[in-house]
Amino acid sequence: EECQIFLNIMTINWSYYFREMDQLQFLLSILKDPNNETSRKTELRFWSAACSYGQEVYSVLAYMSANLNQNIMVLGSDINENCIERAKSKVQLRPSCDSGYEKYLQKIFLLGEGVNSGKIKLKDKYQSSIKFIKHNLITDVLNASKKFDVILLRNALLYFDDSMTHYIVEKLLNELIPGGILAIGVSEGIVIDNLPLRKLGYSLFMKDKA
Secondary structure, rough: HHHHHHHHHHOOOOOOOOOOOOHHHHHHHHOOOOOOOOOOOOOOEEEEEEOOOHHHHHHHHHHHHHHHHOOEEEEEEEOOHHHHHHOOEEEOOOOOOOOHHHHHHHHHHHOOHHHHHEEEEOOOOHHHHHEEEOOOOOOOOOOOOOEEHHHHOOOOHHHHHHHHHHHHHHHHHEEEEEEEEEEEEOOOOOOOOOHHHHHHHEOEEEOOOO
C-alpha cells in the first residue's frame, strides 16, 4: 500500500484531449487503407497504455468512432490508481479544446447544460466501448483475451533508458496483432533493431506480419 501511494505521488499525470492529432490523423489513414486488413474488420481494439486520467482513451474513441464504421473498443491502463478511478467516471469535466474537435466530443458525450454546464457524460451506447484497469508496464502481464490492433504508449518511454524501453516494447508487441500499429509520442524515439517493427512515420510503427 505504501508503494502504491508513492507511485501515485511520483507519476506525472498530465495529458489533454485530442493531443498530437497529426499522428491520430495519420493513424486513421492507415486503418482506412483498403490494403490494410483493419479496413475490413468489424471491430478495432485499441490499448492506451499509461493513459493518465483517460483523455487519450476518450479522444481515440471519439475520433475513431466519428471516422470509422467499425465498432471501436478502447482499453486504458495506468499504474496510478487515482488516475484510473477518475478516468472510470462516466461524467467528466468538459475539456477546453479547439472548436474543430467539438464535433468529436458530441459523438460520444452528452454536453451538460444549466447546473451541469461544464460537464460531459459518456453516452449509453459507448459505455461498453471503454474499460480502465490498473497496470504496471514493467511488472504486470496483460494477457488480454484478444490482441490489439493499435497500442498507444505516448509520452511515457522518455522516462526509461534504452534497455528498459526495449523490454517494455517487447511486452507490448506480445499483445499486438501481426500488422498492428504501435504509437509512441512524437517527441520520443525507439531503437527498433532486433524488434519485429518497421517505421511508418509520425512515430508510428507496424508489427511484422510474419
